[in-house]
Amino acid sequence: MSRRYGSRGMLNSFATQRNREEQQTQSSASGQGGSSSRRPPPGLKGKEIGLFYKNLNKEKLKQREKKNNSPVFRLLPHIEERIKTILNNSKSFRSFIFDERSNSEHDDKYHHIHDSQFKRKFLEIINGDIEHNLAKAISMESELQRNSDIDKILLNEFKDKQIQSDYQNMLKFRLKLPAYHKKSEILQLVKDNQVVVISGETGCGKTTQVAQFILDDQLEAGNGSITRIVCTQPRRISAISVAERVAAERAEKLGKSVGYQIRLEKIPTREQGSILFCTTGILLQFMKTDPALKNFSHIILDEIHERTTESDFIITLLKKIIPKRTDLKILLMSATLNSERFSKYYNECPMIHIPGFTYPVQEFYLEDVLSFTQFKFPEASEPTVYRKYLKRYKEQQHKKDEFLDIIQPYIRQLRTEMKYGEHVFNQLRNPNSENLSLELIEKLVRYICNKKGPGAILIFLPGMMDISQLNRMMLDSGCYPPNKYIIYPLHSRMPTIDQKLIFKEPPNDIRKIIIATSIAETSITIEDVVYVIDCGKTKLGRFDVKNNIQTLEPEWVSLANAKQRRGRAGRVKSGECYHLYCKVREMTFDQYPLPEMLRTRLEEVILQIKILQLGKAKEFLASVMDPPDLKAIDLSLDLLRTLNALDKEEHLTPLGYHLAHLPLDPRTGKMILWAALFSCIEPIFAIAASLTFKDAFYCPLGKEEEANKKKLELSMGEYSDHIALAEALRRFEVARRRGNAGQFCREYFLSFNTLKLLSEMKTQFAQYLYEMKFLDNDNPGDRNANRNSNNIALIKAIVCAGLYPNIAVIRRITKNGAVGWTPEDGSVRTHPSSVNCKASNFPSQYLTYFTKKRSTAIYLHDTTCISIPILLFTGPNILIRREKGKCIISNFNFSENIICEPQTAEVIQELQYALNSLLEYKITHPATVLWSTFEGQILNAIIELISQKDQEMGYNNDEDFTYYNSD
Incomplete structure (x- = not known):
């Protein structure tokens, strides 16, 4: 079977012959008594004596290496010569790219960057500050300029609309909403104050009505030309569904007075007299080019009670803007009654509460469910x-x-x-x-279907894997035939077109069942839901600052979450909510969920602070509502410096500038930039998408061994979970074109929906890099952008470049798998889901990993075995020193040293410098690589070096460490 990304291959014949000759020389010297007497045997003359001592010294070195457990790095002579030739030929090219560097002010520090649009933008960012930017932005003309002609046109259009039958019918519904009874009070508060906090119960209509109240009021007052409202939602599906609903209530299509914008998908509105619904991330993007938000008259932040990192960030940033933009109106909307906190943060700004309107909801707890179903745990x-x-x-x-x-x-x-x-x-x-029991949930669903009246069922589960398992369990049971039931999974990473299906009401004789994460708690309203099953758990990512470990574990919801889930029932008639925890457990719940900024890593936040020129990270983060731990900030700053995204003074580097413009974790952002440079985007995009979202593998109960074998097959003997991810997506896309993707997914225990999403994310990455000029087009399958996609060593190197310093050293192999070591944690293990968990014949002692999490032990997730050359060219902290005629390479954050010849060390150092120079040049002069020039020759030299097989590098064969054994 052909493989697009190549395979490991057999031991090179050149290396085999070399090793055989060395072994014969050593045994010959030993047999003649040289190793014991340290004297040449009788009969040797001249050069023969010299060769004897040369071989004897080699043997001494090998014995010392074995004793010290230090691997040896050797370049094959023909590769070393070719690299030297390329470096010599490229000297004039490199001197053209870079002059001598200066370490003074920013302008001088980057004087070697040729004048370009990028350089001007970059220097503007690192030399600027938010106060200057706000003053400059406010002095500039806004798009919202008073135009009496436009005011009249918009007013007449609004009056004409009011007499339309479609509008009148919608207005009858709107008049029944509790929010409508507070309309005049809300408008008066907005008129008299710059900031207002609005809280409202589920079903009150605040999300759909408040923005319309303001727009209609401004149109009637003749202010249409200076009114443009932006309303943020925490999720893509919320932004789209609310925009569609509001447009329908205004008896018009999207794109007129109402529109939406999410990542890489939008229906824009007219510039004046309009409402734009968008995600919080999009508003942050607006603020990069319009820091004073001059193009908006009103900012509405909805669902702020969720306390996402982005919403907290914007709330803090707006507090800096409003003193400069006294005409800007801010409305903070929350679904729960914790509005006092937000009011206090904004200097005791006024609050208004809108009561809810729902039908009665009867609540049942675990004790009731057990009584109904007679279930046994x-x-x-x-x-x-x-x-x-x-x-x-x-x-x-x-x-x-x-x-x-x-x-x-x-x-x-x-x-x-x-x-x-x-x-x-x-x-x-x-x-x-x-504990979460999918069996209990399925039995409860069956009970509702058999005993209760019509109405949709909404099931809340912690994560996508739980949704997938329950969905499969229900389909496999045969109790939910498609002519009577329709089952929809719902989570935030689903394509928006699939998410929209949940709003469709099925025919009267078909019951709709939705299996969702917490995405269905707020903002979106599924009108026909009558029954809610609340598992009581949610998945919250947490960051253990003390141990520098991330976790994503199910935990009990807060009372606010539980209230929101209950409120999803009872929208069209009396509803029922089944909580799968006992009533006494509910009494232990927290009032509100912990703010996201207190439980996540902060690299992306810090990059946003830098791109918005908000100063030092610690100073800005001290001003948020709930400041994060200082140690968490330090850990994120250290990682950004390691990634070369920040310099020692905490300023953005050119690479950091680009990473800040990508809506990705900076590690995966670095991967896709390197992928564009080295022309291997398809496999790296697949890996980056999987790490950004999640991999598509699932492990059904009772078939764990079979599933692990299939994943191992996809890793193609490369000791890499990342290669398995890339190969899974590649084969899926091939199978999809052939029309048998479903069969492929079943055979390899893969999620079709996840793979479909990952495939779409690849296209998004290509669009980003095309807009940033790192690709010639936005096609991830472009031939020129994938000229090196078959080189697995290169793919591993780029993954390692993004994940560094996440490196572990394998210490020993046990019956339960490999035991590794990291400087922060000591002993670590590969996770049972990894293809490296049961591996024994590792080709190298180094693993790079994406995350580590603590449970029964500290486990490494998503690992790849990497060679020494890969480590040399992806880690920044490499030191080379001379010691007794040899060169010692050290400081991989480990105690291990690597021994090499002095001439090899010189080649490594010069090639590293060439790579760093070229990387900086391409980062500061965004463009695709010209492979026919010295750019391509330097990259090819690096590719050839890191592609040299592990077996050819002279690693020791230490019997105590299985990982030194070759195939």
Whole structure:
């Protein structure tokens, strides 16, 4: 079978012959007594004696290397000579690109960059500050200029609309909304104040009505030409669905007075007298070019109670803008009653509350569900106490004791009420009753379908994998035939066209079932939902600052979340909400979820601070509503410096400038920029998309071994989860063109929907880089942009360049898999889902990884085995020193040293300098690589060096470490 990205290949014959000759020489010297007496055997003369001592020194060096456990790096002679030739030929080209550098002010520091549009923009960013930008922006003319002719046109158009039957019919519905009863009060508050906080219960109409109130009021007052409202939503589907609803209520199509804009998808509005719905990220993009927001008259931030990083960031930034833009109106809208916090942050600005309008919703808890379904949880097993895992055992025991302390008194209380049977009490005592049970949910769905009246069912689950498993479980059960049921999965990463399907009402004899994440909690309204099943869990990413580890684990929702979920029922008639936790557990919930900025890494936030010229990261972040931990800021600053996105003074570098303009994690952003430079975009885009979102592999119960074998097959013997991700998407796209993608996904345990999304994300990446001039077109399959996509060593190198310093050293192999080591954590393991978990014959001792998470141990996720040359050309902190006639390469953040010949070290240093020079030149002069020039020759030299097989590099064969053994 042909492979687009190549394969590992057999041991090079040149290296095999070389190793055989060296072994014969060594055994000959040993047999003649040289190694014991350290004297040449009798009969040797002249050059023969010299060769004897040369071989003896080689043997000494190898023994010392084996003792010190230091790998040896050797370049094959023909590769070394070719690289030297390229470097010599490219000297004039490199001197043309770069002059001597200066370390003074920014302008001098970057004097070597030729004058260009990029240089002007870049220097403007790193030399500017927000105060100067605001003053400059305010002094410039706004697009919102008073035009009496336009005011009259817009007013007459609005009057004509009011007598249309479509508008009248919609108005009858709007008049019933609670928000409409507060219309005059809201408008008066907006008129008298610059900032207003509006809170509203589910169904009150604030999301669809408030922006319309303002627009209509301004049109009637003859202010249409100076009115442009932007309303942010935390999710793509919310921005689109709300825009469509508002346009329908105004009896018009999108694109007139109402529009939307999300990432790479928009229907723009007219410039004046309009409402634009967008994601919070899009508003941030606007602020990069329009810092004073001169092109808007009103900013409405909706769903601020969710406390996303972006919304908190914008709230802080607006506080700096409003003193300069006294005519700008800010409305903060929250779905819950925590408006006091936002009011206090904005100097006690006024608040208004809109009551909700929903039909009664009857609530049931786990005790009720167990009574209805007679479900039994698996018996909880007693954990065995191993000394090695004593700490974890104690944690589990503490958790169990805490659970019993809560549940036992509650069961005694329930007994007195005599509402439930003994079966319910027995199940509530089981600790497994607090774990997510898809089997219980499926049984509850079946109960509702059989016992309850018509109406859609909305099921809340923590994550996409849970949605996929429940969906498959229901389809495989045969109890939900398509002529009676229609099942929709719903999560934020689905294509918007698929997300929209959930709003369609099915025929009367078909029940709709939606399986969703917390995306369905707010903003979007699915009108026909009558039954809600709330699993009580949500997936929240957290960042353990102390251990520099990220986690994404299911945890209990907050009371605010639970209230929102309940409110999804009862929109069209009386509803029911089934909470899959007991009532006493609800009493332990937090009031509100923890702000996202306190539980995530901050690299992307810091890049936004820099691109918006907001000064030092710590100073700006100290001004947000809930400032993050200072250590979290330091860790993110360190990573950005390692990525060469920031310099020592915390200023953006040219690379950082580009990364700040990409809506990606800076690590994956760096990958796709390098991919464009080295012309291997398809596999890297696939990997970056998977890491940005998630990989498409799933592992069904009972088929774990089969699924792991299929993933291992896709890794093509490359000891790399990243290669498996790229190959999975490549084969999916081939299968899709042939019309058998579904069969392929089933065979390889892959999610069709996820792969479809990843494929779309590749196109988005190509569009970004095309707009930034790093690609000639926006086609990710372009031949010229993929000339090196078959080079796996290059793909690994680019992945490592993005993930550095996430490097682990493999220390030993056990029956449970490889045990590695990192400077921060000590002992670490590859996660069981990794293709490297059970590997033994690693070609190198180094792994690069995407994340590490702590559970029973510290596990590395998404790993790739990398060679020494890859490490040399992707890590910035490489030191080379001479020691006893050899060169020692060190400072990979590890204690390991790598030994090489002095002439090899010289080649490495010069090639590194050439690469860094070329990288900086291409970053500062965005354009595709001219492969026929010295640009291409330098890159080809690097590609040839990192592509040299591990077996050809002279690694030791230490019997104590399996990873040194070659195939």
